[in-house]
């Protein structure tokens with residue numbers, strides 16, 4: 454199943470013109486405040502009828518201006534999860550969850566209450582009322598309710614934005630399971646690069662009403678041209694990796710296509726596929742293989758491109774094996790090293806710069 458969006462719409466002075474696809478898995482709709490994310494979600498949900506264009510899901514039109522097709526929200530079969538769970542306070546968790554089933558069309562197949570409760574770790578909460586749940590638990594119930602409506606896709610609009618860091622960390626593994634165990638397109642609206650890096654297979658970057666970039670997360674996040682939208686301090690790459698071994702001194706060794714990475718101990722048996730977020734500001738560059746250096750991670754690579762920033766910095770994109778890394782260094786250093794496209798380079802990454810939360814199941 455794939456969501457295909459291609460429409461234009463004007464609201465006041467703001468012109469929206471977007472085209473992108475969201476296949477099964479998580480597609481992040483990322484952009485600054487006012488970029489148009491909510492307007493896109495509203496158009497998909499049927500709350501906004503664009504001036505022109507089409508929105509289709511699995512080949513079926515939800516909206517088609519030329520064909521005068523505009524399915525009402527309830528017939529679009531989308532599951533929504535909002536920032537605030539919007540649960541019914543007077544109903545139990547079980548009743549909140551089964552409420553979603555009322556919207557499932559007759560004969561629609563999908564997961565059962567038990568399987569959804571298991572997937573999201575809700576089983577022990579079923580007889581409680583929402584008032585007594587933590588923010589993270591409430592969001593899990595909201596996701597469960599959406600799944601039980603047997604949706605053809607999920608729309609998640611900043612589902613973690615109202616949660617503190619601890620609650621976010623609690624819910625992220627459930628979102629990973631959802632991504633891995635349900636075959637649904639999930640459009641995940643977020644302005645958090647950390648969440649996008651951790652969850653999304655594909656990223657659509659919205660800027661001022663248009664798509665600035667869309668593609669696989671590894672490519673979009675490591676694109677030096679996206680640094681403006683992503684933010685200097687958040688810019689970085691996502692590398693696919695495999696757990697190789699856990700060492701007795703508390704380090705985990707990961708295999709990446711360009712070599713090995715040693716990180717603080719992370720979960721996962723050898724062979725587990727993970728993804729690692731490496732921030733551009735945590736990568737140093739050297740022209741020759743450094744010796745006598747404390748950093749454990751030294752990956753040989755090749756400069757792909759250099760992009761000057763507004764200040765003294767330059768963003769360097771490096772190919773290490775099949776992967777792309779970003780390094781943020783000063784222009785002075787880039788000149789001193791004589792960095793140029795296609796030139797050989799060594800990327801140096803400090804082990805302790807990578808937090809456990811930067812490594813996630815892929």
Ligand SMILES: Nc1ncnc2c1ncn2[C@@H]1O[C@H](COP(=O)(O)OP(=O)(O)OP(=O)(O)O)[C@@H](O)[C@H]1O
Nearest residue numbers: 464465466467484485486487488489490491492493
């Ligand atoms: N009904 C409207 N009439 C005129 N302008 C509107 C209307 N609705 C939204 N806008 C404008 O459209 C732009 C995009 O808004 P939108 O809410 O889609 O952005 P967003 O990326 O979701 O932002 P945020 O993350 O802050 O919610 C904004 O400039 C907003 O002021």
